[in-house]
Amino acid sequence: MKLSFGLFLNEVRGRTIKFLLRANFLNSSPHHLLAIL
Secondary structure, three states: OOOOHHHHHHHHHHHHHHHHHHHHHHHHOHHHHHHHO
16 A cells, blocks of 8 residues: 655644644643634
């Protein structure tokens, strides 16, 4: 079963960006993070 490496990289990149955005919200204001969750 072959997996498209390009799609895999896009998925990882998307999750990394979401994680960094959530971390930034947590550092700036925990209430914003809770609002997203």
